[in-house]
Amino acid sequence: MNQSPARRRIPSLDRLLREPPIVALVERYGRRYVTETARAELERIRGGLAKGGEGFDGDAFTEACTRRLARESTGSLRPVFNLTGTVLHTNLGRALLPRAAVEAVVQAMTRPVNLEFDLEDAERGERDAHVEPLIAALTGAEAALVVNNNAAAVYLALNTLAARREVLVSRGELVEIGGSFRIPDIMARAGCRLVEVGTTNRTHLRDYEHAISPRTAALMKVHASNYSVQGFTAAVEEARLAALAHAHELPLIDDLGSGTLVDLGTLGLPHERTPREALAAGADVVTFSADKLLGGPQAGIAVGRRGLIERMRRNPMKRALRVDKMTLAALDAVLRLCRDPDSAKREIPTLAFLTRPAAQIAAQAGRIAPFLHRALGDAIEVAVVEVRSQIGSGSLPVDSIASHALSLTVPGKRRHALAGAIARAFRELPVPVLGRVHDGAFLLDLRCLDREDEFVAQLPQLDPRKIA
Numbered sequence: 182m183n184q185s186p187a188r189r190r191i192p193s194l195d196r197l198l199r200e201p202p203i204v205a206l207v208e209r210y211g212r213r214y215v216t217e218t219a220r221a222e223l224e225r226i227r228g229g230l231a232k233g234g235e236g237f238d239g240d241a242f243t244e245a246c247t248r249r250l251a252r253e254s255t256g257s258l259r260p261v262f263n264l265t266g267t268v269l270h271t272n273l274g275r276a277l278l279p280r281a282a283v284e285a286v287v288q289a290m291t292r293p294v295n296l297e298f299d300l301e302d303a304e305r306g307e308r309d310a311h312v313e314p315l316i317a318a319l320t321g322a323e324a325a326l327v328v329n330n331n332a333a334a335v336y337l338a339l340n341t342l343a344a345r346r347e348v349l350v351s352r353g354e355l356v357e358i359g360g361s362f363r364i365p366d367i368m369a370r371a372g373c374r375l376v377e378v379g380t381t382n383r384t385h386l387r388d389y390e391h392a393i394s395p396r397t398a399a400l401m402k403v404h405a406s407n408y409s410v411q412g413f414t415a416a417v418e419e420a421r422l423a424a425l426a427h428a429h430e431l432p433l434i435d436d437l438g439s440g441t442l443v444d445l446g447t448l449g450l451p452h453e454r455t456p457r458e459a460l461a462a463g464a465d466v467v468t469f470s471a472d473k474l475l476g477g478p479q480a481g482i483a484v485g486r487r488g489l490i491e492r493m494r495r496n497p498m499k500r501a502l503r504v505d506k507m508t509l510a511a512l513d514a515v516l517r518l519c520r521d522p523d524s525a526k527r528e529i530p531t532l533a534f535l536t537r538p539a540a541q542i543a544a545q546a547g548r549i550a551p552f553l554h555r556a557l558g559d560a561i562e563v564a565v566v567e568v569r570s571q572i573g574s575g576s577l578p579v580d581s582i583a584s585h586a587l588s589l590t591v592p593g594k595r596r597h598a599l600a601g602a603i604a605r606a607f608r609e610l611p612v613p614v615l616g617r618v619h620d621g622a623f624l625l626d627l628r629c630l631d632r633e634d635e636f637v638a639q640l641p642q643l644d645p646r647k648i649a
Protein backbone atom coordinates (compact mmCIF):
# COMPACT_ATOMS: atom_id res chain seq x y z
CA MET A 182 0.00 0.00 0.00
CA ASN A 183 1.35 3.35 -0.99
CA GLN A 184 0.38 5.69 1.86
CA SER A 185 1.22 9.38 1.82
CA PRO A 186 3.30 10.63 4.79
CA ALA A 187 0.45 12.83 6.03
CA ARG A 188 -1.87 9.85 6.02
CA ARG A 189 0.63 7.71 7.84
CA ARG A 190 0.85 10.32 10.60
CA ILE A 191 -2.85 9.85 11.50
CA PRO A 192 -2.90 8.07 14.87
CA SER A 193 -4.96 4.93 15.36
CA LEU A 194 -8.44 5.20 16.81
CA ASP A 195 -7.35 3.21 19.87
CA ARG A 196 -4.53 5.61 20.60
CA LEU A 197 -6.76 8.64 20.15
CA LEU A 198 -9.31 7.24 22.59
CA ARG A 199 -6.59 7.22 25.26
CA GLU A 200 -5.71 10.91 24.79
CA PRO A 201 -6.85 12.96 27.85
CA PRO A 202 -9.15 15.38 25.95
CA ILE A 203 -10.89 12.47 24.26
CA VAL A 204 -11.10 10.57 27.56
CA ALA A 205 -12.89 13.62 28.96
CA LEU A 206 -15.39 13.41 26.11
CA VAL A 207 -15.91 9.70 26.83
CA GLU A 208 -16.74 10.54 30.43
CA ARG A 209 -19.29 13.07 29.27
CA TYR A 210 -20.94 11.36 26.30
CA GLY A 211 -20.16 7.64 26.74
CA ARG A 212 -17.60 5.39 25.01
CA ARG A 213 -19.69 4.09 22.16
CA TYR A 214 -20.90 7.51 21.05
CA VAL A 215 -17.42 9.08 21.22
CA THR A 216 -15.86 6.11 19.40
CA GLU A 217 -18.37 6.45 16.56
CA THR A 218 -17.82 10.19 16.38
CA ALA A 219 -14.02 9.88 16.43
CA ARG A 220 -14.15 7.21 13.71
CA ALA A 221 -16.38 9.41 11.55
CA GLU A 222 -14.07 12.37 12.06
CA LEU A 223 -11.00 10.26 11.12
CA GLU A 224 -12.82 9.13 7.99
CA ARG A 225 -13.47 12.74 7.13
CA ILE A 226 -9.81 13.65 7.55
CA ARG A 227 -8.69 10.68 5.41
CA GLY A 228 -11.24 11.66 2.75
CA GLY A 229 -9.93 15.22 2.83
CA LEU A 230 -6.32 14.01 2.43
CA ALA A 231 -7.26 12.09 -0.68
CA LYS A 232 -8.41 15.44 -2.13
CA GLY A 233 -5.22 17.19 -1.08
CA GLY A 234 -6.51 18.44 2.30
CA GLU A 235 -4.40 19.10 5.36
CA GLY A 236 -2.94 16.39 7.55
CA PHE A 237 -3.88 15.37 11.05
CA ASP A 238 -3.84 17.97 13.83
CA GLY A 239 -4.56 16.80 17.38
CA ASP A 240 -6.18 20.00 18.63
CA ALA A 241 -8.31 20.41 15.53
CA PHE A 242 -9.39 16.79 15.86
CA THR A 243 -10.47 17.26 19.49
CA GLU A 244 -12.32 20.44 18.60
CA ALA A 245 -14.12 18.83 15.67
CA CYS A 246 -15.19 15.86 17.82
CA THR A 247 -16.36 18.18 20.61
CA ARG A 248 -18.39 20.24 18.15
CA ARG A 249 -19.98 17.17 16.54
CA LEU A 250 -20.90 15.67 19.90
CA ALA A 251 -22.33 18.91 21.22
CA ARG A 252 -24.35 19.45 18.07
CA GLU A 253 -25.72 15.94 17.97
CA SER A 254 -26.52 15.73 21.66
CA THR A 255 -28.82 18.76 21.57
CA GLY A 256 -32.16 17.80 20.09
CA SER A 257 -33.31 19.03 16.76
CA LEU A 258 -36.14 21.03 18.36
CA ARG A 259 -34.43 24.11 19.79
CA PRO A 260 -35.48 27.34 21.41
CA VAL A 261 -35.29 30.40 19.15
CA PHE A 262 -36.05 34.08 19.53
CA ASN A 263 -39.23 34.97 17.67
CA LEU A 264 -38.56 38.53 16.56
CA THR A 265 -40.44 38.09 13.29
CA GLY A 266 -43.22 40.40 14.38
CA THR A 267 -45.78 37.59 14.07
CA VAL A 268 -46.92 36.78 17.58
CA LEU A 269 -48.67 33.47 16.82
CA HIS A 270 -46.18 31.99 14.39
CA THR A 271 -47.29 28.53 13.29
CA ASN A 272 -43.76 27.56 12.21
CA LEU A 273 -42.41 28.60 15.62
CA GLY A 274 -44.94 26.67 17.68
CA ARG A 275 -47.67 29.32 18.10
CA ALA A 276 -48.71 30.11 21.69
CA LEU A 277 -46.30 29.96 24.65
CA LEU A 278 -47.83 28.49 27.77
CA PRO A 279 -48.31 30.44 30.99
CA ARG A 280 -46.42 29.21 34.04
CA ALA A 281 -49.52 27.72 35.64
CA ALA A 282 -50.02 25.54 32.56
CA VAL A 283 -46.41 24.38 32.56
CA GLU A 284 -46.71 23.40 36.22
CA ALA A 285 -49.93 21.52 35.52
CA VAL A 286 -48.22 19.64 32.68
CA VAL A 287 -45.29 18.67 34.93
CA GLN A 288 -47.75 17.25 37.48
CA ALA A 289 -49.60 15.27 34.85
CA MET A 290 -46.33 13.91 33.44
CA THR A 291 -44.73 12.89 36.70
CA ARG A 292 -47.64 11.59 38.77
CA PRO A 293 -50.65 9.36 38.12
CA VAL A 294 -53.76 11.49 37.55
CA ASN A 295 -57.49 10.79 37.46
CA LEU A 296 -57.54 11.27 33.69
CA GLU A 297 -60.43 8.88 33.05
CA PHE A 298 -61.39 8.03 36.58
CA ASP A 299 -64.37 9.41 38.45
CA LEU A 300 -63.16 9.84 42.04
CA GLU A 301 -66.72 10.27 43.32
CA ASP A 302 -68.15 6.97 42.10
CA ALA A 303 -64.89 5.06 41.55
CA GLU A 304 -65.95 4.47 37.97
CA ARG A 305 -64.43 4.99 34.59
CA GLY A 306 -64.64 8.69 33.73
CA GLU A 307 -64.52 10.80 30.59
CA ARG A 308 -61.29 12.70 29.89
CA ASP A 309 -63.01 15.75 28.41
CA ALA A 310 -65.01 16.09 31.65
CA HIS A 311 -62.02 17.87 33.23
CA VAL A 312 -62.43 20.90 30.98
CA GLU A 313 -65.99 20.69 29.68
CA PRO A 314 -67.66 22.69 32.49
CA LEU A 315 -65.09 25.48 32.21
CA ILE A 316 -65.40 25.69 28.42
CA ALA A 317 -69.18 25.69 28.76
CA ALA A 318 -69.03 28.49 31.31
CA LEU A 319 -66.68 30.56 29.15
CA THR A 320 -68.67 30.14 25.93
CA GLY A 321 -72.24 29.64 27.09
CA ALA A 322 -72.27 26.24 25.34
CA GLU A 323 -74.33 23.25 26.47
CA ALA A 324 -71.44 20.87 25.82
CA ALA A 325 -67.83 20.78 24.66
CA LEU A 326 -65.22 18.32 23.46
CA VAL A 327 -61.49 18.53 22.88
CA VAL A 328 -59.41 16.98 20.10
CA ASN A 329 -55.87 17.23 18.75
CA ASN A 330 -56.33 20.51 16.85
CA ASN A 331 -58.98 22.58 15.15
CA ALA A 332 -58.55 20.69 11.88
CA ALA A 333 -59.56 17.56 13.81
CA ALA A 334 -62.54 19.36 15.37
CA VAL A 335 -63.77 20.43 11.91
CA TYR A 336 -63.22 16.94 10.56
CA LEU A 337 -65.09 15.33 13.45
CA ALA A 338 -68.02 17.74 13.14
CA LEU A 339 -68.36 17.15 9.40
CA ASN A 340 -67.83 13.40 9.54
CA THR A 341 -70.32 12.99 12.40
CA LEU A 342 -73.04 15.33 11.22
CA ALA A 343 -72.81 15.17 7.44
CA ALA A 344 -71.09 12.02 6.12
CA ARG A 345 -72.37 10.99 2.67
CA ARG A 346 -74.47 14.15 2.51
CA GLU A 347 -74.08 17.74 1.41
CA VAL A 348 -72.69 20.75 3.27
CA LEU A 349 -73.27 24.28 1.98
CA VAL A 350 -70.36 26.74 2.17
CA SER A 351 -70.02 30.21 0.66
CA ARG A 352 -67.49 30.52 -2.16
CA GLY A 353 -65.97 33.41 -0.21
CA GLU A 354 -65.07 31.08 2.68
CA LEU A 355 -63.24 28.19 1.00
CA VAL A 356 -60.05 28.88 2.93
CA GLU A 357 -56.64 27.31 2.93
CA ILE A 358 -54.70 27.61 6.18
CA GLY A 359 -50.94 27.19 5.87
CA GLY A 360 -51.05 24.88 2.88
CA SER A 361 -52.34 21.70 4.49
CA PHE A 362 -55.75 22.63 5.84
CA ARG A 363 -58.16 23.35 3.00
CA ILE A 364 -61.91 23.30 3.46
CA PRO A 365 -62.65 21.35 0.24
CA ASP A 366 -60.06 18.69 1.13
CA ILE A 367 -61.14 18.21 4.74
CA MET A 368 -64.72 18.03 3.51
CA ALA A 369 -63.84 15.23 1.08
CA ARG A 370 -61.87 13.32 3.71
CA ALA A 371 -64.78 13.63 6.13
CA GLY A 372 -66.93 11.96 3.52
CA CYS A 373 -69.10 15.00 2.80
CA ARG A 374 -70.04 16.62 -0.46
CA LEU A 375 -69.19 20.30 -0.58
CA VAL A 376 -71.81 22.47 -2.23
CA GLU A 377 -70.43 25.91 -3.00
CA VAL A 378 -72.91 28.74 -2.83
CA GLY A 379 -72.73 32.39 -3.91
CA THR A 380 -69.63 33.96 -5.40
CA THR A 381 -66.19 34.84 -4.11
CA ASN A 382 -67.14 38.37 -3.09
CA ARG A 383 -70.91 38.17 -2.57
CA THR A 384 -73.08 35.49 -1.05
CA HIS A 385 -76.73 36.09 -0.16
CA LEU A 386 -79.21 34.24 2.01
CA ARG A 387 -81.13 33.19 -1.12
CA ASP A 388 -77.98 31.44 -2.43
CA TYR A 389 -78.06 29.12 0.58
CA GLU A 390 -81.83 28.82 0.37
CA HIS A 391 -81.79 27.70 -3.27
CA ALA A 392 -79.08 25.13 -2.59
CA ILE A 393 -80.89 23.39 0.27
CA SER A 394 -82.21 19.99 -0.80
CA PRO A 395 -83.11 16.66 0.85
CA ARG A 396 -79.41 15.75 0.52
CA THR A 397 -78.29 18.70 2.65
CA ALA A 398 -76.92 17.78 6.08
CA ALA A 399 -75.59 21.11 7.34
CA LEU A 400 -74.79 24.72 6.58
CA MET A 401 -71.26 25.80 7.34
CA LYS A 402 -69.59 29.12 8.01
CA VAL A 403 -65.79 29.37 7.90
CA HIS A 404 -63.79 32.25 9.32
CA ALA A 405 -61.72 33.89 6.58
CA SER A 406 -58.71 33.64 8.82
CA ASN A 407 -55.81 34.74 6.67
CA TYR A 408 -57.39 36.97 4.04
CA SER A 409 -60.16 39.47 3.69
CA VAL A 410 -62.66 40.07 0.93
CA GLN A 411 -62.88 43.80 0.36
CA GLY A 412 -64.73 46.15 -1.95
CA PHE A 413 -68.13 45.13 -3.38
CA THR A 414 -68.91 42.37 -0.90
CA ALA A 415 -71.82 40.72 0.86
CA ALA A 416 -71.95 37.92 3.38
CA VAL A 417 -74.87 36.56 5.33
CA GLU A 418 -75.05 37.43 9.00
CA GLU A 419 -74.67 34.41 11.22
CA ALA A 420 -78.07 34.89 12.92
CA ARG A 421 -79.89 34.90 9.57
CA LEU A 422 -77.95 31.86 8.39
CA ALA A 423 -78.78 30.03 11.62
CA ALA A 424 -82.46 30.92 11.25
CA LEU A 425 -82.47 29.53 7.71
CA ALA A 426 -80.70 26.33 8.81
CA HIS A 427 -83.10 25.82 11.71
CA ALA A 428 -86.16 26.45 9.52
CA HIS A 429 -84.99 23.40 7.54
CA GLU A 430 -84.04 21.48 10.69
CA LEU A 431 -80.37 21.59 9.74
CA PRO A 432 -77.41 22.44 11.99
CA LEU A 433 -75.15 25.42 11.37
CA ILE A 434 -71.47 24.56 11.86
CA ASP A 435 -69.16 27.54 12.40
CA ASP A 436 -65.39 27.08 12.06
CA LEU A 437 -64.12 30.13 13.92
CA GLY A 438 -60.44 29.25 13.52
CA SER A 439 -58.91 31.35 16.24
CA GLY A 440 -61.35 31.34 19.08
CA THR A 441 -60.63 33.87 21.76
CA LEU A 442 -62.34 33.44 25.09
CA VAL A 443 -61.39 36.91 26.26
CA ASP A 444 -63.07 39.78 24.41
CA LEU A 445 -60.07 41.36 22.65
CA GLY A 446 -61.90 44.68 22.53
CA THR A 447 -61.61 44.98 26.32
CA LEU A 448 -57.83 44.60 25.95
CA GLY A 449 -57.61 47.45 23.46
CA LEU A 450 -57.20 45.09 20.49
CA PRO A 451 -59.44 44.82 17.41
CA HIS A 452 -62.56 42.81 18.16
CA GLU A 453 -62.57 39.16 17.07
CA ARG A 454 -65.78 37.15 17.08
CA THR A 455 -65.88 34.86 20.12
CA PRO A 456 -67.37 31.36 20.39
CA ARG A 457 -69.94 32.82 22.78
CA GLU A 458 -71.09 35.30 20.13
CA ALA A 459 -71.25 32.60 17.45
CA LEU A 460 -73.36 30.38 19.70
CA ALA A 461 -75.59 33.28 20.72
CA ALA A 462 -76.16 34.04 17.04
CA GLY A 463 -77.47 30.52 16.63
CA ALA A 464 -74.55 28.35 15.51
CA ASP A 465 -75.08 24.75 16.62
CA VAL A 466 -71.46 23.59 16.61
CA VAL A 467 -68.54 26.03 16.83
CA THR A 468 -64.94 24.86 16.39
CA PHE A 469 -61.73 26.72 17.27
CA SER A 470 -58.04 26.24 18.08
CA ALA A 471 -56.65 26.26 21.60
CA ASP A 472 -53.18 27.47 20.58
CA LYS A 473 -54.11 30.59 18.64
CA LEU A 474 -55.67 33.58 20.44
CA LEU A 475 -56.73 31.39 23.34
CA GLY A 476 -53.02 31.11 24.15
CA GLY A 477 -53.06 27.45 25.21
CA PRO A 478 -51.61 24.13 24.07
CA GLN A 479 -52.23 22.68 20.62
CA ALA A 480 -55.80 21.39 20.65
CA GLY A 481 -59.12 21.87 18.92
CA ILE A 482 -62.33 22.62 20.78
CA ALA A 483 -65.87 21.99 19.60
CA VAL A 484 -68.73 23.57 21.53
CA GLY A 485 -72.43 23.57 20.92
CA ARG A 486 -75.71 21.76 21.36
CA ARG A 487 -75.43 18.77 23.68
CA GLY A 488 -77.01 16.26 21.31
CA LEU A 489 -74.61 17.14 18.48
CA ILE A 490 -71.50 17.22 20.67
CA GLU A 491 -72.45 13.84 22.17
CA ARG A 492 -72.79 12.37 18.68
CA MET A 493 -69.32 13.69 17.84
CA ARG A 494 -67.97 12.16 21.05
CA ARG A 495 -69.35 8.75 20.07
CA ASN A 496 -67.73 8.85 16.63
CA PRO A 497 -64.96 6.19 16.69
CA MET A 498 -62.62 8.76 15.16
CA LYS A 499 -62.80 10.75 18.41
CA ARG A 500 -60.55 8.11 19.94
CA ALA A 501 -57.96 8.63 17.21
CA LEU A 502 -58.13 12.40 17.57
CA ARG A 503 -58.27 12.70 21.35
CA VAL A 504 -55.78 14.75 23.35
CA ASP A 505 -53.34 13.41 25.92
CA LYS A 506 -53.15 14.25 29.60
CA MET A 507 -50.47 16.91 29.12
CA THR A 508 -52.68 18.84 26.75
CA LEU A 509 -55.68 18.57 29.04
CA ALA A 510 -53.66 19.70 32.05
CA ALA A 511 -52.32 22.73 30.18
CA LEU A 512 -55.68 23.60 28.67
CA ASP A 513 -57.39 23.41 32.04
CA ALA A 514 -54.88 25.86 33.54
CA VAL A 515 -55.24 28.31 30.65
CA LEU A 516 -59.04 28.16 30.76
CA ARG A 517 -58.92 29.01 34.47
CA LEU A 518 -56.90 32.14 33.67
CA CYS A 519 -59.43 33.11 30.98
CA ARG A 520 -62.15 33.51 33.61
CA ASP A 521 -60.65 36.85 34.57
CA PRO A 522 -59.54 39.13 31.69
CA ASP A 523 -56.95 40.87 33.90
CA SER A 524 -55.17 37.65 34.89
CA ALA A 525 -55.50 36.40 31.32
CA LYS A 526 -53.77 39.50 29.98
CA ARG A 527 -51.06 39.33 32.62
CA GLU A 528 -50.36 35.59 32.70
CA ILE A 529 -51.07 34.27 29.20
CA PRO A 530 -47.99 35.12 27.11
CA THR A 531 -49.93 35.48 23.85
CA LEU A 532 -52.21 38.13 25.34
CA ALA A 533 -49.32 39.77 27.21
CA PHE A 534 -47.33 40.09 23.96
CA LEU A 535 -50.32 41.36 22.00
CA THR A 536 -51.07 44.05 24.56
CA ARG A 537 -47.49 45.24 25.15
CA PRO A 538 -47.50 49.02 24.78
CA ALA A 539 -45.50 50.29 21.80
CA ALA A 540 -43.66 52.76 24.07
CA GLN A 541 -42.36 49.91 26.21
CA ILE A 542 -41.09 48.14 23.09
CA ALA A 543 -39.44 51.35 21.90
CA ALA A 544 -37.65 51.72 25.23
CA GLN A 545 -36.39 48.16 24.98
CA ALA A 546 -35.12 48.82 21.45
CA GLY A 547 -33.27 51.87 22.77
CA ARG A 548 -31.60 49.75 25.46
CA ILE A 549 -30.50 47.04 23.05
CA ALA A 550 -29.31 49.17 20.11
CA PRO A 551 -25.91 50.08 21.67
CA PHE A 552 -25.13 46.39 22.31
CA LEU A 553 -25.91 45.56 18.69
CA HIS A 554 -23.77 48.41 17.50
CA ARG A 555 -20.87 47.23 19.64
CA ALA A 556 -21.22 43.65 18.36
CA LEU A 557 -21.57 44.55 14.68
CA GLY A 558 -19.21 47.49 14.26
CA ASP A 559 -19.57 50.56 12.04
CA ALA A 560 -20.19 48.75 8.73
CA ILE A 561 -23.70 47.82 9.80
CA GLU A 562 -26.19 50.55 10.57
CA VAL A 563 -28.45 50.02 13.58
CA ALA A 564 -31.65 52.05 13.89
CA VAL A 565 -34.90 51.88 15.85
CA VAL A 566 -37.86 51.98 13.44
CA GLU A 567 -41.64 51.88 13.73
CA VAL A 568 -43.20 48.66 12.43
CA ARG A 569 -46.53 46.83 12.65
CA SER A 570 -46.72 43.43 14.35
CA GLN A 571 -49.06 40.74 13.05
CA ILE A 572 -51.18 38.57 15.28
CA GLY A 573 -50.62 35.58 13.03
CA SER A 574 -52.06 32.07 12.68
CA GLY A 575 -55.06 33.28 10.80
CA SER A 576 -56.24 35.74 13.39
CA LEU A 577 -57.35 39.20 12.29
CA PRO A 578 -55.35 39.15 9.04
CA VAL A 579 -55.92 42.80 8.21
CA ASP A 580 -55.36 44.29 11.63
CA SER A 581 -51.83 44.93 12.83
CA ILE A 582 -50.43 46.44 16.01
CA ALA A 583 -47.98 49.33 16.33
CA SER A 584 -44.55 48.12 17.42
CA HIS A 585 -40.85 48.93 17.18
CA ALA A 586 -38.00 47.07 15.56
CA LEU A 587 -34.25 47.25 15.40
CA SER A 588 -33.36 47.70 11.75
CA LEU A 589 -29.97 46.44 10.56
CA THR A 590 -28.62 47.51 7.18
CA VAL A 591 -25.37 47.65 5.27
CA PRO A 592 -25.74 51.01 3.51
CA GLY A 593 -24.97 51.10 -0.20
CA LYS A 594 -25.53 49.07 -3.34
CA ARG A 595 -25.24 45.67 -1.68
CA ARG A 596 -27.89 46.53 0.91
CA HIS A 597 -30.39 44.00 -0.45
CA ALA A 598 -27.89 41.18 -0.90
CA LEU A 599 -26.44 41.66 2.57
CA ALA A 600 -29.73 41.78 4.45
CA GLY A 601 -29.92 38.03 3.89
CA ALA A 602 -26.36 37.60 5.20
CA ILE A 603 -27.29 39.49 8.38
CA ALA A 604 -30.34 37.26 8.80
CA ARG A 605 -28.14 34.17 8.45
CA ALA A 606 -25.64 35.40 11.05
CA PHE A 607 -28.48 35.81 13.56
CA ARG A 608 -29.84 32.35 12.73
CA GLU A 609 -26.42 30.86 13.48
CA LEU A 610 -26.31 32.15 17.07
CA PRO A 611 -26.52 29.52 19.86
CA VAL A 612 -30.17 30.49 20.36
CA PRO A 613 -31.10 31.37 16.78
CA VAL A 614 -32.68 34.79 16.34
CA LEU A 615 -35.38 35.00 13.68
CA GLY A 616 -36.40 38.36 12.28
CA ARG A 617 -37.65 39.40 8.87
CA VAL A 618 -36.05 40.97 5.83
CA HIS A 619 -37.89 43.97 4.44
CA ASP A 620 -36.68 46.37 1.77
CA GLY A 621 -33.01 45.56 2.25
CA ALA A 622 -33.15 45.74 6.04
CA PHE A 623 -33.08 42.97 8.61
CA LEU A 624 -35.80 43.82 11.12
CA LEU A 625 -36.03 42.54 14.68
CA ASP A 626 -39.53 43.34 15.99
CA LEU A 627 -39.10 43.29 19.77
CA ARG A 628 -42.76 42.75 20.69
CA CYS A 629 -42.11 39.13 21.74
CA LEU A 630 -38.66 39.60 23.31
CA ASP A 631 -39.11 38.52 26.92
CA ARG A 632 -35.58 37.26 27.63
CA GLU A 633 -33.68 40.44 26.98
CA ASP A 634 -30.60 39.49 29.03
CA GLU A 635 -30.18 36.19 27.21
CA PHE A 636 -30.58 37.95 23.88
CA VAL A 637 -27.97 40.60 24.67
CA ALA A 638 -25.53 38.10 26.19
CA GLN A 639 -25.08 36.18 22.95
CA LEU A 640 -24.66 39.23 20.69
CA PRO A 641 -20.82 39.29 21.03
CA GLN A 642 -20.79 35.95 19.21
CA LEU A 643 -21.99 37.64 16.00
CA ASP A 644 -19.17 37.78 13.47
CA PRO A 645 -19.48 40.98 11.38
CA ARG A 646 -16.78 39.73 8.98
CA LYS A 647 -19.20 37.07 7.79
CA ILE A 648 -21.68 39.78 6.81
CA ALA A 649 -20.06 42.80 5.18
Ligand SMILES: *Cc1c(COP(=O)(O)O)cnc(C)c1O
Binds near residue numbers: 333404481
Ligand atom coordinates in the same frame (compact mmCIF):
# COMPACT_ATOMS: atom_id res chain seq x y z
C1 LIG B 1 -56.23 27.82 11.99
C2 LIG B 1 -57.52 27.38 11.41
C3 LIG B 1 -57.82 26.03 11.26
C4 LIG B 1 -56.85 24.95 11.64
O1 LIG B 1 -56.66 24.94 13.02
P1 LIG B 1 -55.46 24.05 13.65
O2 LIG B 1 -55.67 24.20 15.11
O3 LIG B 1 -54.22 24.63 13.14
O4 LIG B 1 -55.69 22.67 13.17
C5 LIG B 1 -59.03 25.69 10.72
N1 LIG B 1 -59.91 26.62 10.33
C6 LIG B 1 -59.65 27.94 10.45
C7 LIG B 1 -60.68 28.93 9.98
C8 LIG B 1 -58.45 28.36 11.00
O5 LIG B 1 -58.17 29.67 11.12
